Each structure stands twice: as structure tokens, then as C-alpha cells.
Amino acid sequence: MEKMQKIANDKNWKALIKPSKVDVKTHDSKSIATITAEPLEKGYGLTIGNSLRRIMLSSIRGSAVTAIQIDGVLHEFSSIKGVREDVTDIVLNVKSLALKSHSEGPKKLILDASGPGEIKANKILENPDIEILNPDFTICNLDEGTKFHMELTVNSGKGYVPANLNKVEDPPLGLIAI
Structure with a gap:
């Protein structure tokens, strides 16, 4: 047998x-x-x-934006005067940013821009710990005289993490977990 x-x-x-x-x-x-x-x-x-x-x-390890905070925005279903996209579209665009982190822990990125024009990822202020791999990616479009300020929190890790696990206790007003 x-x-x-x-x-x-x-x-x-x-x-x-x-x-x-x-x-x-x-x-x-x-x-x-x-x-x-x-x-x-x-x-x-x-x-x-x-x-x-x-x-x-x-x-495989990677880095991604896990939260954003936009001046004058309280939640992701808002719209911003002078910005052609609503906040939901901006969140989707930010999720498509390709990032590479050179260190551990959460990092902050700042985007300060004014219109008119297309706001691309290369307008994000440089941070030596984070490399933007798609700098020509469009985040939003601004009308004449519009000022736009957004803080992005970048974290590294492996695997997919849903937005509800990125929420922090007692978040500041307007913090949107991605």
C-alpha cells in the first residue's frame, strides 16, 4: 500500500x-x-x-497619508469656496499620492497655495523625511484669489489599514482620517 x-x-x-x-x-x-x-x-x-x-x-512596507486638515473645513462632505473640487474629491486625490518615508513615525506635510491654477503635489513644502514619488499629480484646482492650506499626516506600515483605524482620540476639529 x-x-x-x-x-x-x-x-x-x-x-x-x-x-x-x-x-x-x-x-x-x-x-x-x-x-x-x-x-x-x-x-x-x-x-x-x-x-x-x-x-x-x-x-511590503509603504507610506501613505493617514489624515488631513484643511483650513475652514469641518468634515469631508464640505465644499470650499474657490476650490473646484469638493473635500471628498480632494481626499481621494490625496489618497493617490505616492510617498516614500525615510524614517519611522508620523510625519507632517504642509501644502500652502493660492489661486488661480492647478495645485500639484510638488507644491507641498519639502520635508527631508518624505519623498513624493508623483510630484506632477494634481490635488485640486483653485480659482482667482483663493488661498488653500492643508496639513497632511503621513504614516508608514505594511498592509492595508482602513480609515476608521487611523482615527485618533479627541481629534482636533476638522481632522479627516483617510
Whole structure:
């Protein structure tokens, strides 16, 4: 009986198509790479791809904005006079910022701008601990004579953290957790 089981196991593993070529191709962007492994058994590509994606999302460290505070704004469902986007759109734009932190712990970034014009991530005042990887990303658009001040809190960690876990006890008025 043991001999038959060993033969069955040997046959299963020896007949399995194993990748003979694994290639990693990096792109101009620092955040994109193409990984090719071939050939694979039918259906294994999707299984391995999803597993790698889940492992990477839960294991790779990163930095993101976890809270913002905009002058004159009490909650994320507000609108700001002279700003074309409402606060909800600004929050979504801020969530798309690509950041790299060079140290541990929460960091503050400040965005001071005045209109008219498009306000891009490169208008955020420099902080030696935080690198903005997409400086040409548009945060909002201001009309003539509009002043805009926003404080951003950046934290580092690994895995996805929902906004309700980023809330602090007794937050200052107008602090919006992301």
C-alpha cells in the first residue's frame, strides 16, 4: 500500500509542468515590474498571480497619508469656496499620492497655495523625511484669489489599514482620517 502511494506521489510531482524560465523586467517607473514564469500548468498562472499579489499587499512596507486638515473645513462632505473640487474629491486625490518615508513615525506635510491654477503635489513644502514619488499629480484646482492650506499626516506600515483605524482620540476639529 505504501509503495503504491509513493508511486502515485512521484507520478504527480514528476508529471507536473514546472517553470523553466523566470524573468523579471523592471520599467522606467520605480513602482512597476513585470514578472514572467513559464510554462505553467493550466490554471496555475491566475492562482500564483493572485497569491503573489496578496502576499505583496500584506507584506511590503509603504507610506501613505493617514489624515488631513484643511483650513475652514469641518468634515469631508464640505465644499470650499474657490476650490473646484469638493473635500471628498480632494481626499481621494490625496489618497493617490505616492510617498516614500525615510524614517519611522508620523510625519507632517504642509501644502500652502493660492489661486488661480492647478495645485500639484510638488507644491507641498519639502520635508527631508518624505519623498513624493508623483510630484506632477494634481490635488485640486483653485480659482482667482483663493488661498488653500492643508496639513497632511503621513504614516508608514505594511498592509492595508482602513480609515476608521487611523482615527485618533479627541481629534482636533476638522481632522479627516483617510
